Every structure is written in C-alpha cells, then in structure tokens.
Amino acid sequence: MLEYDFIRHAFMASTIVAILAGAVGYFLVLRGQTFAGHALAHVGFTGATGALLIGFPPLAGLVVASVAAGAGMGAMGEKSAQRDVAIGLVLSLALGIGLLFLHFMTTSATQATALLFGNVLAVSVETIKVLFVLAILSLALLAIISRPLLFASLQPELAEAKGLRPRLYSIVFLVITALATAESVQIVGVLLVFALMVGPAATALRLSNNVLRGIVLSMVIALVEAWLGITLAFYTDWPTTFWIAALSTGFYCAAYLAGWVRLRLPMTPVSTPLLIGALDEH
C-alpha cells in the first residue's frame, strides 16, 4: 500500500491534521463550543468556493474565511460561540452562499464534493507543506496559551478577577480552531469536520479526566482513526471520510460503553475488594 505516492501523501497529511485536530478539539469540547467549530468549517466552504471562483487555491479561501469568522465570533464574546440559533443561521447562510458560488462555476461537481466530504487521497505535496506550516503555528500558539485558556475555560469569572481577559483568549482560540478546521476539511470535508475535531476529543474526555492525558489521548485517537480510515479505504475502496466518520463514532460508543461498565462494576460483590484496594492506594 505504501508504495503508492498518493497513499504516502494521504498518511502524511492526515498525521499533521489529526494531531492538530485532536489537540484543538479537546479544548473545543471542554469549552462547549463544538457547534461553533462546525460552523467555522461551513464559513470556510464559502471562502473556498469564493476563492475557486476568482482563481485562487481553495485552501487559501478556506483559511482566510474561517479565520475571519473565528476572530469575529470570539470578539462577540464567550457566549456568542455557544448560541446555537445564531450559529445555525450563519452556518446555513454560509453553505447557501458557497452553493451560489458553485453555481457560477462550470467545473464545480468534483471540487464541491471534495470540499464537502474531503479527499485525502488527492492531497498534493504543496498542500502538505502548507498544512505542516499552519499546524506547527497553530500548535505552538495553542501550547503558549493553553494554561490561561484552560483557566479561562473552567473559571471565566475567577480568571477575569485574576487579571485575564477571557475575550482575548476566546478570539485567539477560535482563530486556532479555524485553522484546525480548515486543515480538517482537507481530510474529511466541511460536513464531517466533527469526525476529526470532536469525536476523538469527546472520546478522550470519556476515557480520562486528566487534562494532559486527555489532550494526548485525543491526538492519538484522531491519529489512529485517520490512519485506520485510509487503510480501510485502500482495501475496501470505500471513501476514507466514511471510514473516519464510522471509526470516530465507533470509538466514542466504545468509550461510552466502557465508562458505563466501569461505573457499574463496583456494585458487583466480586469487584468490591478491588475497589477497597484502589481506595487504599489514595
């Protein structure tokens, strides 16, 4: 399988994107802004189709539009990124405008499908380079702000009292989210950004209540889903995006079930000594 260039490129691109999406997704889920992340991808779709219409690379339009939307959403305040109705309307408007742009183009069908559902098997070396640079920038920025971002996410009022400006962190974080979203669109498309951004992070949060372990776990799960998705797509000839979405949902359900079982285990007489042993360790 790895003898094919397009497969190697797909693995490289998905590795970069999965690590970024896993890390950013963790904070996105923790902050309750998953829908905002979804909307950013849709605004990015408008940017990408607009860029195509005027002869620019779609990735450029995707990045510019989603980053602008992320900054705008962040500037409107912490709560705006949690307003479902407003975000839902922006999301549908963005998709509608994107469709209008596609209407004005003649060679739209393939590109539209690639944008909406992703096409990791068609990623070029140039795109991989852009993805790599953007991912390094985003991860570096996220690492720098991660401590105050966590504080502002968990206790915004206390953080404000301690001198932080939660709105500033909201803007910076949503810009990082926009970059991660634009990258994820390359792999899973606008409509399935949740599969890489939200699924792994939500699964990690179900498996661990420790922040650092959760972030690493989220990145690893995203990576495993992306790699497995490409491998399964290669052998089945089914779309990669389908496999990533299926794995994302499957992993989350497995983590949910594992948590459910773990919660009920101490109730059984057999496991009681285990529980006492665990408590003694504390």
Next chain:
Amino acid sequence: MTTATAVRFEGVTLRLGNHPVLSQVSFDIPQGQLVGMLGPNGAGKTTLMRSILGLANPFQGRISAFGSPVTRGSTKIGYMPQLRGSSGTMRLSGWDFVASVVKGHRFGLPLHSKAQRAEIRDVLELVDAGALAKRSLNEMSGGERQRLLLAQTLIGAPELLLLDEPLNSLDPHRAHDMLMLVRRVQRELGITVVLSAHDLNQLVGAMDKVLYLARGQAALGTVDEVITSPVLSRLYASKMEVIRADGRIFVVPGIGADVTDLHPDYSANVRRQPSQQEARHYA
C-alpha cells in the same frame, strides 16, 4: 483580634450600566473576621464583590483593600463566583479543576512544579477534598463542587476571600456543613472572609459581622446592631419590623409601610437558629 481594615469603602457609588446599585456608601470591613453579606436579590451583593476585585469601577468614591486602591488581579484576594451550571457537566478531575488556578494567568502548558503540586494538595486537604482529587466534576454533588471552588480561592494564600452565594442550591444540611467549613478555614488561616447569602438565620452564630445591603444603602455591624427595626427601616427607606420568634429572626414590613418598591425577597425568610451543639461547632 486585630482591628486593622481589610476593605474600606469611602463614599462609594456603584452602577451596573445605568442602574444605580450602591449610593454614597462608606464602611470598613475589619481583618480576620467572617462577614456575612445579606440583602434582597438585586441589592448589589455580586457587584460589590466585583468592585473589590477591581472588575466594577465605582462611579464615585474610593475602594481600598489592605490600604491600597483595589486593582484587578490582586493576589491578596481570593474569589469564589456563584456556581455555574457548566462546571457540573465537565469530565475533569477535581485536581485539574483546582490546579487550573495555579499561575493560571501565565503563558505555557498546564504543567505544575513540585511546590505547586504541594500547594494544590494542601488546599484540597484544608477543605477536606483530598478524596475528590481524582473524581470527575460531573460525578460530584453540589456540596463537593463547592468545596473545590473554595479550594480554588485558597490558591496563592490570599488574605481576603470573597465568596458569592456559596450556600446556594445546597440542602440545609450541606449548607450548614459548608458554612462550618468556611468558618474553620477562616479561623485556621486567620483571614478575612466576606460571604454573601440570602438567608440571615443560616449565618447567625457563624458570622462575626453582617453587611446588609438594601436600596443602595449598606450597614455593617454585629447582628444585634444591624438587624434592628431602625437600621433596616433606614436602609429600606420604609418602616421595617424585626421579629424574633422561636429562635428565628424575621424581617417584615412595618404596619403602614410602603411595600410597593420592596423586593419580594426583602424578608430574610429563615430557618432555625443553631442549636447549642451547632453553636459549639461554630465556636
């Protein structure tokens, strides 16, 4: 007991947008005491706390803490905001929730030094929350989460704690436990605590002083000094009666009082006063 001042309000007028909250208010909160802040909904309890934190600037007057004008980000002041719904659904450990406050304003990864980890352990032990360190917030009761919020305020060894409605949404038994915990921590550390609440009788016996807010005015003193008909009538600008019955204190409008402007919450509707056994706990 020291008589030094922790917080001083000098002719302070506070506004929330165009809405006046406090009008020309002056008082001194002494150091090393537990002060219960009472008053009806909308009396400005939260705004007053935010003004001490430097988050709400006075329209007029001066607010100082420990002799210096208040500023945002003071390390001497710990703050416990009202419990928000979102923290209750988080799948994060109690340890991480408290640890997020440690140097939370500094850039970098959320990693902690040995000394910082020791501080987190100490504050968790201080509020009897050592066992909550590994548990997830979404699996905790309201009382357990309140203890973690109290632990957060103690990070950085503050000299003044501002606790906004820490007894809210707790059943009477847990509210009583929480109050006793606050009392014990305040005594052990010798710090000043301002605690806002709705229920006067919940605090009687535990607090050293009461700060009563109503209709933009404030009165500070012992319960016997403040919860009196003349003082409350002055605050409410309307005749108020204080009735003590069956170990409880009721604040009600006096006969002929104009109650049209009084908030329905004006009455510190109450539970029993503490039993002798409970009083010993408070002491």
